[in-house]
Amino acid sequence: MRKTHVRDVVQHFQWKVVSGEAGLMREITVSDISRPGLEIAGFFDFYPSQRIQLLGKTELSFYETLNKEEREKRIKFLLGDDTPCVCVSHGLEVPEELIQYSKERQVPVLTSPLATTKLSSKLTTYLEGRLAPTTTMHGVLVDVYGVGVLIVGQSSIGKSETALELVKRGHRLVADDAVEIRQTQENQLIGSAPELIQHLLEIRGLGIINVMTLFGAGAVRNYKRVSLVIRLEIWDPQKYYDRLGLDEEKLKILDTDIPQITIPVRPGRNLAVIVEVAAMNFRLKRMGYNAAVVFSKKLTDTIEEAIEDM
Template sequence: MAKVTANDILEKFQFELVAGEEGIYRPITTSDISRPGIEMAGFFTYYPARRLQLIGRTELSFFKQLSDQEKKERMLKLCTYDTPGVILSRGLEAPKELIEAAEEVGVPVLRSTHTTTQLSSRLTNFLEGRLAPLTAMHGVLVDIYGIGVMITGSSGVGKSETALDLVRRGHRLVADDSVEIRLQNEDTLVGHPPELIRHLLEIRGLGIINVMTLFGAGAVRPFKRISLCINLENWDQGKAYDRLGLDEETLKIFDAEIPKLTVPVRPGRNLAVIIEVAAMNFRLKRLGFNAAQEFSERLTEVIQDGDRDEY
């Protein structure tokens, strides 16, 4: 699980730090955002203290109607040692009771000029992306005609060389050698390159090359949803490979599954063209056109017609 702090939010959205600088590196462990309206009324029995607390005009309007003693008590209960931060929307002025309570326990108080609804949506999207389950996988991720294709295989089988050929054909590199994969929205896998090797491609005998420098900014992507996996393996004469495309394998990462194709590698095969066509065929299947299934149906019809002719 990746770590996110109030400081990350401060830098990402350019918020203003109002109070509680001491707790700016408190960890945020959930993407859920809380609007503490019922807490302002004094009900803290089920207070979600580990969430970011978002205070808008409605909450502050009610807060101003409280007595001085109630204001102090509510803010002391709102700011706990577990609370990762409090955010004020619409550029609202922070009550002195909030500042005092935040400084006492080190809860960062941030301020934004955005509306409460916009702020809640943006924060939730950011936190869901950053806190999503993360794993790393050996392979190459390339954007081919809008399809994120993960190329896997044993070391030295030709993954990076194939990716270089695909880039020369106008497609875009996302990551080489190691792909960081996050699970978003339960069944969506998004691949990112590790920061250290972003835009870099390793070609044996040639060394490290910078794809963006050589081919331009249009030859790379910072991230891409993974839709298809193509596994390259050395040709095995004793293995029966799928020749029709009816067999459907899948690759499971976390709880999400993506289609997987196994492509044998042997001299003379143009892997870049094969993978390019595989991506186009995958798009056609998503649109409802399955060439293998159509052939199978034609073959079945021919066999049935032949059986009828016999009778």
């Protein structure tokens, strides 16, 4: 299970820590945000204490109507052992009871000038990115005609050289050698490069080149959704390779199945052009046109007509 800390949230958004600084290393393990209106009203039967608790104008306005005893009781319940932190929106004044018990229980209280809805949206998006399942794959990720193509295969088979040719043809490099992939809640796979090797491409015999420096900012991008996997392998004369495109392979990355195409490599094959055509054909399939299926249907119809004429 991935996790982050309250300190990371504070540093990312530059929010003010009002009290409870001792608890900045509290762990955040879920991306959901809780607006504890019912809890402040006294209903704690299903209190999601492991979430960040977000207080806006509505919650604090109701809180002000309570007497001192009720306030203290509700705040004690609100600041549980599992509660990562409490965030107050609109830059509102933090109640004294909240400051007092946050210090005692070491639960940070943060304030943000953002409106409640906007704050909740930004915080959820940030946490989903931080807590998303991730993996690292050996390969090259390239944006080809808007399709995120992950090129994989054994070492020295020509992945980086293919990526270089694609960049020269106007496409964009995302990552070379190591591709960090995270899975969003919609089961989309987002690939990016580790910061250390961002925009770099390794070509054997030439060395490491900086694609952005050589080809400009338009030749790179920081991240891209992985939509298609192309596996390069040495041509095996004994192996059958699909010639129609009816067979659809899948590669499971984390919990998501991605279409995969296996391309045999041998001298004389222009891999960059093949990758381009594969990306364009993939787009056509998503638009509802599959050339292999159309051809197969025409072939079947022709055979049936020939049999009828016999």
